[in-house]
Amino acid sequence: xxxTSFREIWVSFILIGLFIFSxxxxxxxxxxxxNVDDSILENxxxxxxxxxxxxxxxxxxxxxxxxRQSFESEIxxxxxxxxxxxxxxxxxxxxxxxxxxxxxxxxxxxxxxLGISPIVTSALxxxxxxxxxxxxxxxxxxxx
Amino acid sequence: MTYTELQNISYQSLKGILQFPSLDTPMFWPIILLVVFIxxxxxxxxxxxxxxxKGNMLSSLAVAGYLTTSLSLAFTFLDxxxxxxxxxxxxxxxxxxxxxxxxxxx
Numbered sequence: 001x002x003x004t005s006f007r008e009i010w011v012s013f014i015l016i017g018l019f020i021f022s023x024x025x026x027x028x029x030x031x032x033x034x035n036v037d038d039s040i041l042e043n044x045x046x047x048x049x050x051x052x053x054x055x056x057x058x059x060x061x062x063x064x065x066x067x068r069q070s071f072e073s074e075i076x077x078x079x080x081x082x083x084x085x086x087x088x089x090x091x092x093x094x095x096x097x098x099x100x101x102x103x104x105x106x107x108x109x110x111x112x113x114l115g116i117s118p119i120v121t122s123a124l125x126x127x128x129x130x131x132x133x134x135x136x137x138x139x140x141x142x143x144x
Numbered sequence: 145m146t147y148t149e150l151q152n153i154s155y156q157s158l159k160g161i162l163q164f165p166s167l168d169t170p171m172f173w174p175i176i177l178l179v180v181f182i183x184x185x186x187x188x189x190x191x192x193x194x195x196x197x198k199g200n201m202l203s204s205l206a207v208a209g210y211l212t213t214s215l216s217l218a219f220t221f222l223d224x225x226x227x228x229x230x231x232x233x234x235x236x237x238x239x240x241x242x243x244x245x246x247x248x249x250x
Contacts, residue, residue, distance in 0.1 A: 012245060012246055015245065016242050016245055016246070019241070019242075019245070020238065020242075023213070023234070023238070024234075027213075027217055027230065027234065030217055030221075031217070031220060031221075034221045036220045036221060036223075037223070038220070038226055038227035039227060040227050040230050040231055040234070042227060043227060043228070043231055046231055
């Protein structure tokens with residue numbers, strides 16, 4: 001069955017990007033450690049793809065963070081037949097910040113100590129941030 | 145055609161012996177990898193069909209892709225295949241793995 005929701009396709013592609021990055025990293029690292037003469041990174045296309053993917057995944061969290069701040073700074077407007085309670089807006093903003101703080105403790109801290117690549121935490125962080133923005137938007141729209 | 149004989153090769157270590165078939169038939173190890181890929185995918189597919197009554201060919205191809213990529217990586221340690229072969233195998237297996245991940249399971 002085809003994927004229809006934005007969040008699902010976003011998460012799927014982030015995980016696929018992470019998967020491709022880890023596969024190429026693994027192959028390149030193993031070849032390097034075992035003194036293989038012809039590494040796959042000698043291929044220009046693979047090398048460029050790997051570097052671009054690495055850059056994209058690294059800046060992913062910063063880009064998402066910027067979008068989240070932009071979303072939170074906007075004041076929702078009343079549409080025709082809709083009702084916005086501004087305390088709800090405040091609750092959404094404060095509690096998403098709390099969730100991000102907890103995420104930093106339960107994911108980022110162990111990842112730093114266990115030596116997991118910042119790219120992985122960046123990808124996971126961006127998934128969380130996009131989910132929070134979409135959930136916040138849902139709260140604005142239908143109040144749940 | 146005169147084939148190379150074992151006594152004619154100077155490098156008679158494990159690496160040299162394993163490279164021996166490639167001297168006259170460069171496609172030997174890539175064909176072995178192709179056979180592993182086809183065998184593994186069909187084996188897992190028909191095992192699933194036998195057990196559950198229906199199989200998922202995409203998941204079988206994805207699993208076979210993991211195996212073939214790992215084997216091709218191990219082959220490069222012994223200089224049995226060139227990096228272009230690894231890239232080809234990696235990209236082919238990646239297609240199946242990505243398609244499998246994008247397929248929504250119900």
